Amino acid sequence: MMHYGHSNAIRQAKEMGDYLIVGVHSDEEIRKHKGPTVMNQEERYEAVAACKWVDEVVPNAPYFTTVDILDQYDADFCVHGDDISKINVMTNNATLSDGTDCYEEVKKAGRYKECKRTTGVSTTELVGRMLLLTRVHHQLNENSFPVKSIENFQNNPKSRYTSGVSHFLTTSRKIVQFSNKKEPKTGDKIIYVDGAFDLFHVGHIELLKKAKELGDYLLVGIHDDKTVNAIKGSNYPIMNVHERTLSVLSCRYVDEVVIGAPYSVNEEMMTAIYNIDIVVHGKTEVFSVNGEDPYKYPKSVSKFIEIETKYSYLTTECVIERIFNNRKLYEERNRKKEEKENLIINNLQK
Structure with a gap:
């Protein structure tokens, strides 16, 4: 990964x-x-x-x-x-x-x-987060929240953010190191895409690439952990908002991100940072907010485009499914890696 x-x-x-x-x-x-x-x-x-x-x-x-x-x-x-x-x-x-x-x-x-190695993350560690859970932990069912909407999720006991696997925190310096450090020029066509971008993968990348082709400056909104958990329920997100922010910022098609972006793109959001010309979304399911489409406003002013890419089939759920389908192999891989890392720790302590 x-x-x-x-x-x-x-x-x-x-x-x-x-x-x-x-x-x-x-x-x-x-x-x-x-x-x-x-x-x-x-x-x-x-x-x-x-x-x-x-x-x-x-x-x-x-x-x-x-x-x-x-x-x-x-x-x-x-x-x-x-x-x-x-x-x-x-x-x-x-x-x-x-x-x-x-x-x-x-x-x-x-x-x-x-x-210098980045502490707190590795493919083995990310796979480990998923292996800590069972298949049903990542599936919506009658006991999961929500089913089709995210209204009032903060007051709903079923909507508690439950994954809590990663405690990774980033710093302003790291954000600056990953950022493009540029603002749009006068006359630039500004494109906006938002989402969870959990387990950042080529499906996300291809969407961002296609979105950038529609304009000059790509602004990406990243939902916070509680919002993602309210949308997907269960034990999502796998990666916290700090990790997801760095992942998105590393992509060459991205110019700037909104950390903790609102789930609904209303008129205020369209002008809050820059004057957004087009709002883009992929083929993934959209959950309602208080019974309304979160993209209602950009659609009403003809500023919304849905994009399909060659990797539209690839989702975060798809990645997790790959892990579960080969669970024993990954568990053995992680066990060997853990033994090696424990050996290092023991020798360092000695």
Whole structure:
């Protein structure tokens, strides 16, 4: 899965040079060395390519990074997170299944650098959040809230935000690092898209790409955790609003975000930040607010467009379903990862 931890590593790597090439492993390579994938390779290639700091993507990149590979792409050095050194030093455990360090050759050649790992997130950790729950925790039923509306959810005991898995907090500095730091120019056509953007994936990315093509400046509204929980119920969202904000900001098609955006796009919202020209929504279900369509106003003034993309089939629920369908494989993958991390912690304590 492509998450904001990857984006932060990519951002740091780009600051070390002028042109950033990102190698993405195939499904086969990942299964061989790490376990089952969540997103398939085509989805991952496109997700990485959409990251604003990436200049070029190399698909089917070998897991073992050699000097020849660097020379083939005219790369001066290779960058990886500093967690790899901690694993090797503390546990004497290599990064490849055959017992060798997959960066050993480029390290010896003096063409290896490290960036700081983003704490609190990893694919393993995100999968773990989903594995803590059962399939029914993510399904709406007669005991879930809501069914078709979100009115009065703050006063409804069934609407309590229940996932509470992540306590990740971001800082103003991190927001600035991820932001584009630009405002729309006079005459720019401003497009607005809102949503949860939970487990940010290529389905979201393709929607944002298509939305940006409709204008000059893309403003993205991100609903807060309580609103998302009221809309979807159960144990959503998987990622909290801080994590979802960084994920969206890392996308090259996004110019600015509204953190904690209102669920209804009314006349006031259309002019509150910038004068919005078009409001865009994907093919996902829209819940009513007090019995009314949250996009009633932009529709009434002919400023609403619904977009269908080649990834419209891919939703957050779809990603979770993939986890559940391969639950035993992911549980074994996470168990091995936990053993390795516990070994590191024990050695550090000693």
